[in-house]
Amino acid sequence: MKEKIKNILSEMEAAHHVKIIYACEAGSRAWGTASEDSDYDVRFIYIRPKNWYLSIEQKREVLEIPVTKELDMVGWDLRKALVLLNKSNPTLLEWLQSSIVYYEKDAIVNELRLLSRSTFSAKTCLYHYLNMAKRNAKGAFNSPNANVKLVLNVVKPLLACSWIEKYHSIPPNELQHFIDGVLTPSPLRSEIDELLANKLKKVEEVKREELIATQEYVAERMVQLSEYVKALEEDRENYTEALDQFFQSTLDRVWD
Known part of the structure; x- marks a missing residue:
């Protein structure tokens, strides 16, 4: 199944002209509560070419494949993920903590994990x-x-x-x-x-x-x-500047 998931991710990159930065398991398999026939809940983060973001049009920031009995696969655009990271979104934090990783761009994802610890509320x-x-x-x-x-x-x-x-x-x-x-x-x-x-x-x-x-x-x-x-005292800060810098540098690193 791992190879099948990797192949689907590669097909999605080509079909949608995106680069996948990170892909992991996010369901019962990641929680250690899965039985042998549990389905796979794959979640991923991707980034589009620079020009895609230079538009006044509000564009969809989610990619997904039709759900089957064995596989559920959904991805978020990096910009969407960073907006949620600035809000300490628990779902995204769980993705980044997953022990089952199908793919990651190590340097970028390590930096993303460091940012997640800073934005954690x-x-x-x-x-x-x-x-x-x-x-x-x-x-x-x-x-x-x-x-x-x-x-x-x-x-x-x-x-x-x-x-x-x-x-x-x-x-x-x-x-x-x-x-x-x-x-x-x-x-x-x-x-x-x-x-x-x-x-x-x-x-x-x-x-x-x-x-x-x-x-x-x-x-x-x-x-x-x-x-x-x-x-509990409110502990949220705004990390927009740091996340903007990360987003811009990631665009350069992935596409240049």
């Missing part, structure tokens, strides 16, 4: 992950049997919040890193370990009564984190 990302957990939690524990994937989709963003609270840095993608980084041995840790094991084995549901510690954790952490993020 704990408050912005905390709100993002906390709201994600709240949305997913609405249907997670409403029946005698709990959906394993849905519960993990509540737990993972809460652990991401805990990572930010503890380390004041961009959280990793892999659920196992969250578990190791913020949880100590406990009934909660045991339940989450078992949930992850079940997900990898394609077990879809477990009895809700087996998740007592998890349910308590979810309820308590949502209250705690809601108070914490409200009290």
